[in-house]
Amino acid sequence: MPRARSAPLAGCLVILASSAAALAAFAQGPAVPDLSGTWARMTFGLEPPSSGPGPIANLTRTREGRSDGNQLVGDYNDPILKPAAAAEVKRQGEISKTGTAFQDPANQCAPQGPPWILRQQEIRLMQERDQVTILYMLDGHVRRIRLNSTHPANVKPSWTGDSIGRYEGDTLVVDTIGMKVGPVTMSDNFGSPQSEAMHVVERYRVIDYADAKAAFDANEKDFGRVDTANGNGVFIDFDYRGKGLQLEFIVDDPNVFTAKWGAKVTYLKAGGIWSEQVCAENTREYYDDIDTKIPAAERPDF
């Protein structure tokens, strides 16, 4: 099993390791783009990729033509879906049409892994010499990406999978395999399934404010803002005119999809204090706008 820290890289960076000032230089130096920070967006929707097949769309639209977040009926006719996957998306859509949310990792407080977790609205990306750590606001999920490392020959499946990364110019490239599949595991907002063959490649880079804001606005136009203003625990510094962060990822799972598909997620700089959001403490059903019932036994089990 490889060590958490990459020995070859540590060798190359032994000089940098000698002081914290050097660590700061690492984060800001020309060889490594500075992607660190807290980044946020206002929807859970995915943006179209630069090219090629994209994520499946919601068949249910609002009067304004947006994806209806309260009825997630994925386009089960999308040719990207293999027959069994299409049937699963259709089944989940039928549940959603009844006005009840189908079970997903978020509403069941289950561990989230890629690609599903990439829907989250607020992330904090932290770069170190040998590792990148990404925190996700909802339920405090943590992903650890080993830099300049390799996947083990035999990956033990875990919910977040085995992630390795490297820098390609201005871009952080993350390659993830070994995601565990559980009862509510899915690869997108519409219940597309995934298998343990799932392979996700993410590419993160900073982009100019104008480009980030245009992508952000287009995404909000497609999906509607989850909250009408800064809220939902997500805060964006709308006065900030600096760079944005853009993720473009490719999903490859031949057991589920007929081809690879891609999507983008664009973030602006987050503002405010990161909220502590413990999934199990939130019993709100946003579909029905009521608190969900909690199972109660008539007598103790033990």
Next chain:
Amino acid sequence: MTNLKNYSWLALALGTSLLASPGSAATTPHMPDFGGYWGRNSTDFEPPLSGPGPVTNKGKSFYARFGDDTNPILKPEAAARIREASKATVEGVNFPTPSNQCTPWTPPYMWRALMVQVLQQKDQITITTVGDQQVRRVRLNAAHPKTVTPTWSGDSVGHYEGDTLVIDTVGVKYGTNSMIDNYGTPYSEGLHVVERIRLVDAETARKAAERSEALNGRIEVIAGGASIDPEARKGLRIEFTVEDPKYFTTPWSAAVTFRPALGVVEERVCAENMHDYNSGADVPVPRADKPDF
């Protein structure tokens, strides 16, 4: 008491002076490097060499938790809560804790972790515990809000004092399973914790780790303890002071000492682990006779 108040004042003063130029304290030239994964083989707090210290284990083993209710730091109600928790141990079961109930770990309880990661950035320190992915965020050179909404992690602000990172935490939520330590010691939302984190040399770290293991038993690697790098040249020491006038007669101090850990960090999801380490059996899961809805 005096020390704690000094820290609060300092945090506030630093926050006030630096908030106008966020990032100006981005890199202090003496900022120590706390990077990497840090592990240990005990979940207990080390008592200070002198002065008021944490509740210790009369059971002398991780698996037999009998908190010393005669510790003079305890007000009567706190001592009673420890006795209540110890009763369960006598009966051979675990009393509910944040760890075995999969509820959030609050400071200073979170320092029971067997493995931690400290991420340093210019405006924030992030501390993650490897078990169940608990995350704490510490805003650097900031002040506590005037009105703090209690959260499980509390509101933490920090600053560097030379080679030491000082963290001041208030606003820690108190829930059904909340406790200060492994022995059911309670706290109130008046809890105030000041942590001082610094690097120590390998020998100091080894001695502190061995002292802690001698006091409370060693948790072997096979039981979830960390695999310590034998070639490590440093350790990470966290000394902290706890103040909560509702339950404690005086502020008290304790420490935990970590050493560099080896191996791949495994994903551990609390709710997936049903094992009761006290009895050696898997915990039964509640089952209903019929669905509730």
